[in-house]
Amino acid sequence: DVVMTQTPLSLSVTLGQPASISCKSSRSLRHSDGKTCLYWYLQKPGQSPQLLIYQVSNRFSGVPDRFSGSGSGTDFTLKISRVEADDVGIYYCMQSVQFPYNFGQGTKLEI
Amino acid sequence: QVQLQQWGAGLLKPSETLSLTCAVYGGSFTGHYWCWIRQPPGKGLEWIGEIHHSGDAKYNPSLKSRVTISVDTSKNEFSLMLNSVTVADTAVYYCASFLWGLGFDYWGRGDLVTVSS
Numbered sequence: 001d002v003v004m005t006q007t008p009l010s011l012s013v014t015l016g017q018p019a020s021i022s023c024k025s026s027r028s029l030r031h032s033d034g035k036t037c038l039y040w041y042l043q044k045p046g047q048s049p050q051l052l053i054y055q056v057s058n059r060f061s062g063v064p065d066r067f068s069g070s071g072s073g074t075d076f077t078l079k080i081s082r083v084e085a086d087d088v089g090i091y092y093c094m095q096s097v098q099f100p101y102n103f104g105q106g107t108k109l110e111i
Numbered sequence: 112q113v114q115l116q117q118w119g120a121g122l123l124k125p126s127e128t129l130s131l132t133c134a135v136y137g138g139s140f141t142g143h144y145w146c147w148i149r150q151p152p153g154k155g156l157e158w159i160g161e162i163h164h165s166g167d168a169k170y171n172p173s174l175k176s177r178v179t180i181s182v183d184t185s186k187n188e189f190s191l192m193l194n195s196v197t198v199a200d201t202a203v204y205y206c207a208s209f210l211w212g213l214g215f216d217y218w219g220r221g222d223l224v225t226v227s228s
Binding site for chain 1: 155156157158169170171172173205209211212213214215216218219220221
């Protein structure tokens, strides 16, 4: 299985300040079709997870541009340029290059 | 835009069979893969498996011997069955749609299934 490791597991950020979450995979997430199968999700308190970023760096529809993703191969980063109160929750990275699809442990962001 | 509406029994005894169904509204039923994901209380997300409208299914090896995902294309619905449940299967179960290259783009609201004697 591909193991996804996130750091840190918890993050306390001041409103308006940046935040960064790292995700490392145990193998390259670049698929043979050229796509890199790394996604970021946010699970707000009491809600279902929601897609933020697909294929490393593409924002899903409606996702604010303060969210950005970067990385390649096995090392990836999610950045929030200026944290807002609505960003509170647990952030998960996920891979789909190989079955079973796996999520990272989650990073809890607090204000 | 795809909407997923899920339902099923919320309280089971050990050894019983978990059964959940998810109805798909909007979007293309044939374009996505249809998935089940679970989250034990206070823990992270676990992919259970997926099915295509053709009936081709993939399962997490950790659950493969106990899980079946099926699809009813006439109703735009897909279902999860997990047999011989134990307390460890207590979790919120989500249905979700998966599109290659996009990921899990739409999620159901989640249903808590509790296994208790």
